[in-house]
Amino acid sequence: MESRLTIGQLAKSTETKAVTIRYYERARLMSPATRTAGGYRLYTARERDRLIFIKHARQLGLSLEDVKALLGLADDEEAPCDRVDEIIHVQLARVRERLKHLRQLEQELDRLERCCHGDKIADCQIIESLSRAHGP
Amino acid sequence: MESRLTIGQLAKSTETKAVTIRYYERARLMSPATRTAGGYRLYTARERDRLIFIKHARQLGLSLEDVKALLGLADDEEAPCDRVDEIIHVQLARVRERLKHLRQLEQELDRLERCCHGDKIADCQIIESLSRAHGP
DNA sequence: GCTTGACCCTATAGCCACTAGAACCTTCAT
């Protein structure tokens, strides 16, 4: 029983938006869907799986470029998976980089939040602090 | 001794780029600079301070919109600084939100990185894992 | 005065990953 989904059904069942799915088609992450006589897109379970793959990879913060690469790799069962490892590895490094940065931000913002004891701008330590060139 | 800076000198002395400074002018964060007869922008120390303020606020991850608001507030010495506090507070909350998210990403990517023991795509646990709908 | 080369100007388009809106067409239940 191949029940085919309209774009709206696919969207709902994967928690994506229809516009996004169309965007993925234009961006060549999804291949062009088959159409009804009236031009509506119809999707198979396979295509749904592919969209889930994309979604999952996106949730890991991977760029569409990376996702495209992974999809290409996933299609070739015999290829070595070094490249897959590398993509994940690079992404992990990026995430750790951003974590480091965000943790610094958090500290600085926290410090700023605590330091405001004025009630007028003239006494506001936050404005004061932003006005000077700074060390952390 | 009012030594005025060209845009390039201002850029260098604040570690910004000239294009960015022009962009800030168009975006109304910097007011239009005075010009030489030939049309070159010239900046005063005051304007340099303003740019440093912007830069610092941007480094805290604030949007240009927020920075614009802060600049407006900073100009009114008598105004109460509740709004300043709020901007910083909201930003801190955003940063903490993103930290939470990134920490989850880190875990998931780390798990993926460890789990790949195949050498062909067919056995690759990463691809495998991306293919299914997931819980963390 | 003239040339050189570093610097500056504007305007336009591109980046990423969507999102919004307009104007129209299809499907399906009643």
Place this chain on the structure above:
DNA sequence: ATGAAGGTTCTAGTGGCTATAGGGTCAAGC
């Protein structure tokens, strides 16, 4: 037959710059 819900394409916008093209200006040295 009608009307609502959902689909279609197309264009333009988001943020915060960055890149490129095609020119003009400035200061120093000759």
